Amino acid sequence: xxxxxxxxxxxxxxxxxxxxxxxxxxxxxxxxxxxxxxxxxxxxxxxxxxxxxxxxxxxxxxxxxxxxxxxxxxxxxxxxxxxxxxxxxxxxxxxxxxxxxxxxxxxxxxxxxxxxxxxxxxxxxxxxxxxxxxxxxxxxxxxxxxxxxxxxxxxxxxxxxxxxxxxxxxxxxxxxxxxxxxxxxxxxxxxxxxxxxxxxxxxxxxxxxxxxxxxxxxxxxxxxxxxxxxxxxxxxxxxxxxxxxxxxxxxxxxxxxxxxxxxxxxxxxxxxxxxxxxxxxxxxxxxxxxxxxxxxxxxxxxxxxxxxxxxxxxxxxxxxxxxxxxxxxxxxxxxxxxxxxxxxxxxxxxxxxxxxxxxxx
Amino acid sequence: xxxxxxxxxxxxxxxxxxxxxxxxxxxxxxxxxxxxxxxxxxxxxxxxxxxxxxxxxxxxxxxxxxxxxxxxxxxxxxxxxxxxxxxxxxxxxxxxxxxxxxxxxxxxxxxxxxxxxxxxxxxxxxxxxxxxxxxxxxxxxxxxxxxxxxxxxxxxxxxxxxxxxxxxxxxxxxxxxxxxxxxxxxxxxxxxxxxxxxxxxxxxxxxxxxxxxxxxxxxxxxxxxxxxxxxxxxxxxxxxxxxxxxxxxxxxxxxxxxxxxxxxxxxxxxxxxxxxxxxxxxxxxxxxxxxxxxxxxxxxxxxxxxxxxxxxxxxxxxxxxxxxxxxxxxxxxxxxxxxxxxxxxxxxxxxxxxxxxxxxxxx
Numbered sequence: 035x036x037x038x039x040x041x042x043x044x045x046x047x048x049x050x051x052x053x054x055x056x057x058x059x060x061x062x063x064x065x066x067x068x069x070x071x072x073x074x075x076x077x078x079x080x081x082x083x084x085x086x087x088x089x090x091x092x093x094x095x096x097x098x099x100x101x102x103x104x105x106x107x108x109x110x111x112x113x114x115x116x117x118x119x120x121x122x123x124x125x126x127x128x129x130x131x132x133x134x135x136x137x138x139x140x141x142x143x144x145x146x147x148x149x150x151x152x153x154x155x156x157x158x159x160x161x162x163x164x165x166x167x168x169x170x171x172x173x174x175x176x177x178x179x180x181x182x183x184x185x186x187x188x189x190x191x192x193x194x195x196x197x198x199x200x201x202x203x204x205x206x207x208x209x210x211x212x213x214x215x216x217x218x219x220x221x222x223x224x225x226x227x228x229x230x231x232x233x234x235x236x237x238x239x240x241x242x243x244x245x246x247x248x249x250x251x252x253x254x255x256x257x258x259x260x261x262x263x264x265x266x267x268x269x270x271x272x273x274x275x276x277x278x279x280x281x282x283x284x285x286x287x288x289x290x291x292x293x294x295x296x297x298x299x300x301x302x303x304x305x306x307x308x309x310x311x312x313x314x315x316x317x318x319x320x321x322x323x324x325x326x327x328x329x330x331x332x333x334x335x336x337x338x339x340x341x342x343x344x345x346x347x348x349x350x351x352x353x354x355x356x357x358x359x360x361x362x363x364x365x366x367x368x369x370x371x372x373x374x375x376x377x378x379x380x381x382x383x384x385x386x387x388x389x390x391x392x393x394x395x
Numbered sequence: 396x397x398x399x400x401x402x403x404x405x406x407x408x409x410x411x412x413x414x415x416x417x418x419x420x421x422x423x424x425x426x427x428x429x430x431x432x433x434x435x436x437x438x439x440x441x442x443x444x445x446x447x448x449x450x451x452x453x454x455x456x457x458x459x460x461x462x463x464x465x466x467x468x469x470x471x472x473x474x475x476x477x478x479x480x481x482x483x484x485x486x487x488x489x490x491x492x493x494x495x496x497x498x499x500x501x502x503x504x505x506x507x508x509x510x511x512x513x514x515x516x517x518x519x520x521x522x523x524x525x526x527x528x529x530x531x532x533x534x535x536x537x538x539x540x541x542x543x544x545x546x547x548x549x550x551x552x553x554x555x556x557x558x559x560x561x562x563x564x565x566x567x568x569x570x571x572x573x574x575x576x577x578x579x580x581x582x583x584x585x586x587x588x589x590x591x592x593x594x595x596x597x598x599x600x601x602x603x604x605x606x607x608x609x610x611x612x613x614x615x616x617x618x619x620x621x622x623x624x625x626x627x628x629x630x631x632x633x634x635x636x637x638x639x640x641x642x643x644x645x646x647x648x649x650x651x652x653x654x655x656x657x658x659x660x661x662x663x664x665x666x667x668x669x670x671x672x673x674x675x676x677x678x679x680x681x682x683x684x685x686x687x688x689x690x691x692x693x694x695x696x697x698x699x700x701x702x703x704x705x706x707x708x709x710x711x712x713x714x715x716x717x718x719x720x721x722x723x724x725x726x727x728x729x730x731x732x733x734x735x736x737x738x739x740x741x742x743x744x745x746x747x748x749x750x751x752x753x754x755x756x757x758x
Contacts, residue, residue: 038502042489048733237511319511320743322438376405377617379440382754 045281048385070294071208072277073103073134075200101136103127104195110188112159114233116226116245117329119192120159124166124174125249125329126280127196132251133276133332135206135258136198138170143177144193149184159190170249172196203270204258210274211295213365216341218334220253220348221246221356223284224312224323226330232315243311248330250278253353260347261340272340278332282386283325287333288371289385299371301361301383325386335363402616403439411621416446419628424450424580426716428570429587430457430744431615437753439617449624452579453746455569455671455714456587458534459486460738460745463668466562467492468699469692470531473560474505476695480523482516483531485509490738493703513545513559520549520557529691532561537589539563539680540654543661546682546689558691561682564667566590567598568678572669574606579716583627586612588619588642593658595650596640603636614642661686670738671711710737713746720750727751 042049059067066074078098105126112119124141131138143163147156167174174194225246232243254276261270275295279287284306292299308316308323316323330353336344341359348354373383427433433453436442442451455461471492474481481497488498488509501507506526510516513530520528532542542559549557566587574581586599591612599610609630613623623641630636640646658680667679682690708730709723720726720739730736732751739745 038499040498040502042733052733236515375438375440376403377408377439377441377444378405379443381437381440382752384752384754 045386050281051385069207069209071134072130073101073136073198075134075136076100076102099136099200101131101134101138101198101200102195103130103134104193105130106191106193108188108191109230111230111233112155112190114245115229115243117247118159118162119190120161120163121166122247122329123192123194124163124170124172125247127194128170128172128249128251129278129329129332131196131198132249132254133206133278134198134200135204135254135270135273135276136200137255138172138196138198138251140175140197141167141172142193142195143174145177145179146187146191146193147179147181148187148189149181151189156190159192166249170251172251201258201270203262204273205271206273206276208275208277208291208294211291211297211335211363212274212337213297213363214338215274215297215335215363216338216359217288217299217301217361217363218336218341218344218348219284219306219358219360220250220332220334220354221330222307222309222312223279223328223331224308224316224326226328227283227326228312228315228321228323230327231319237315237319243315246328246330248353250330250332250353253332253348253351256351256354257334257344257347260343272337273334273344274337275335276332279328281327283323283327284333285322285324285371285383286386288383291333291335292371293369295363296368298364298367298369299361300364301371301373303373304376305358305360307356307358324383333360402614402618404618408444408617408621411618411625412444415449415621415625415628418625418632419446419448420632422448422450423582423628423631424452425583425585425624425627426452426454426573426579426581427585427613427620428454428456428566429585429590430460430742430746430749431589432456432585432587432613432620433746434744434749435615435617435620437749440753441617441620445624449628451585451624452581452716452719453713453749454584454716455573455669456535456566456590457714457739457742457744457746458538458564459490459742460710460714461564461569461669461671462487462490462533462562462738463670463702464493464704465668465699465702467496468494468702469697470560470562471495471497471500471505472697472699473529473691473695474500474507475503476527476697478525478527479506479695480519480526480528481505481507481531482510482513482519482528483507484511484533486742486744487531487533489735489741491705491735491741493700513542514548517545517548517552517554517557520554521552524556527556527558527694529558529560529695532559532563534563535566535587535590536593536658539662540593540651540658543657546661546686547657549689550686558689558694559682560691561662561680562667563662563680564669565664565678565680567594567601568675569669569672570602572672572675572678573715574602574608576715581608581716582631583609583611583636585620585623585627586610586638588612588614588645591642591650592645592647593651593654595648596638596646597648598650599638603638607636609636609639611639611641612646614645669714671714705736708737710739710747713737713739720747723747
């Protein structure tokens with residue numbers, strides 16, 4: 035490892051993983067963290083308490099599974115087409131909880147503000163957080179504010195943490211994927227990352243690039259509900275893993291799951307939906323949309339007999355209309371993701387290494 | 396998507412592959428000059444689709460990779476000057492020089508900024524008149540005209556804090572150097588598509604004329620490359636080497652006269668140092684004396700100390716096409732994209748990065 039922190043340590047790719055495993059995990063060592071899922075799920079037994087304020091809540095009083103997660107947001111610019119840092123801060127944490135199968139309930143919000151930030155900008159961000167929280171049926175119930183000297187932060191950073199409850203029977207995790215599972219993606223990839231990149235670098239494209247930033251707990255609930263209808267004998271247990279491919283993109287997420295479940299994953303390149311504007315921007319910059327960040331998409335690993343049910347449920351939801359089956363889990367080449375190109379060739383789809391940087395010629 | 400999907404059509408590709416398979420009898424090795432081609436070939440899995448008689452070998456066409464360590468050291472030393480803002484294409488950031496990279500220099504406090512165009516560097520210079528903005532001019536004939544245009548614009552705008560460190564290189568002399576060295580038998584060259592939009596397909600006529608080697612200029616989509624390979628198999632089998640323009644939607648025989656004109660106005664041709672090839676005569680671009688005040692090397696004389704090569708690194712041999720990345724003892728072991736030792740593992744156009752990322756492993 036380099037003896038200084040480099041930007042690539044925060045890219046979500048291999049260097050981020052090394053940092054987490056060799057530093058944080060080494061010191062914070064405990065079995066819950068060691069799962070390294072998007073959210074920690076902790077069993078709380080023997081307690082009796084009332085969960086209020088959630089429309090999706092199921093009556094859980096004694097053997098409760100709590101989901102708990104946190105994330106920090108430093109996106110620049112703080113306003114971008116399709117969202118802003120506040121919307122992102124709510125969606126990101128809500129989505130991490132939802133990927134654990136939890137019904138998100140409460141969030142905290144910590145603000146680090148740079149001296150000189152216009153109050154109107156802060157209000158716009160906070161109003162956006164409130165609107166997003168309402169849409170996701172969560173409440174921001176605690177918070178903190180710090181102001182730092184001009185130049186010590188880039189306008190505004192936000193940290194959110196969130197708690198939720200995991201309904202009975204839901205067992206999701208990166209290590210639960212099995213050979214034969216079908217890989218379903220909820221929609222197009224690369225929208226968020228290319229939107230931010232084009233804003234940040236002042237790249238002007240004729241076609242509109244819009245972030246896909248959205249809370250996915252409704253989509254997850256729709257999928258789990260579709261799987262728990264008793265008449266066709268289906269069960270929520272058919273959903274093995276949900277992941278939102280944020281930093282590092284779809285390719286990195288697939289590699290994480292392949293590694294944790296010790297399975298191979300085969301992806302059909304042509305089946306992965308990518309918007310034309312995103313493809314054009316990626317081609318121009320020499321980037322691969324499979325490595326570009328998303329903020330409103332999920333990948334589901336589902337038992338094959340229930341793939342149709344999940345796909346239909348996704349497509350019926352506003353955030354899953356372009357859902358598609360993109361591949362399968364295999365027992366071969368465990369730990370690796372293999373991509374079949376439209377020409378029929380097969381190649382390794384590796385994890386993102388370093389920062390994705392544009393090519394020069 | 397228009398202009399892309401047409402050139403990725405699986406059915407047309409299968410037809411082209413079938414005709415290559417039928418026509419190709421004797422074993423041939425073609426070099427794709429350009430690192431962009433190498434990556435396209437790997438990304439689309441073209442090597443495994445070609446018949447065993449057709450071998451593709453990566454060439455020196457990665458501007459970042461052919462930049463000599465001494466030049467990288469100079470760029471890092473320049474970037475570390477307190478008044479300097481170093482503006483560079485992203486690719487150069489992580490390339491290791493003798494002791495560090497621009498990225499590590501940035502972590503130590505150097506002001507290094509990634510730009511997408513030399514015109515972005517001009518904007519930075521406009522925005523901070525108290526700083527000296529140095530654009531790191533790394534690239535081939537594709538990049539040089541844009542850099543020349545930025546110098547002309549700086550001159551027209553009376554900008555006095557904009558400089559260029561010109562490490563630009565020319566592609567035909569490098570191709571000559573490889574063929575002259577004769578270390579690797581080549582039956583044809585896949586001509587670089589983007590470069591040839593500027594220099595024109597006629598610039599490659601010396602290949603059949605002086606070396607009896609066919610050349611097909613290719614674009615960067617799978618069908619472009621397959622079409623070029625089919626044309627070269629045809630020329631190799633028929634024993635009639637020529638230059639085929641398989642990228643006619645971008646390339647004209649005479650090239651882009653405007654771009655060439657701007658480039659010649661600002662730069663003059665001189666000797667350049669290439670990683671792997673050493674000093675190659677008439678293969679680099681230096682600022683003409685009338686634009687010398689924009690020359691960062693002249694404005695900021697720095698002494699980075701003696702350059703040092705990385706022990707065991709075979710990037711030079713990879714760039715000459717003498718070996719392939721897995722032949723390097725460091726490949727995948729000491730040298731990975733996360734901990735690169737040689738530039739071919741860093742750049743998005745480097746052959747080692749393509750081998751590492753897309754793997755030619757049994758899966």
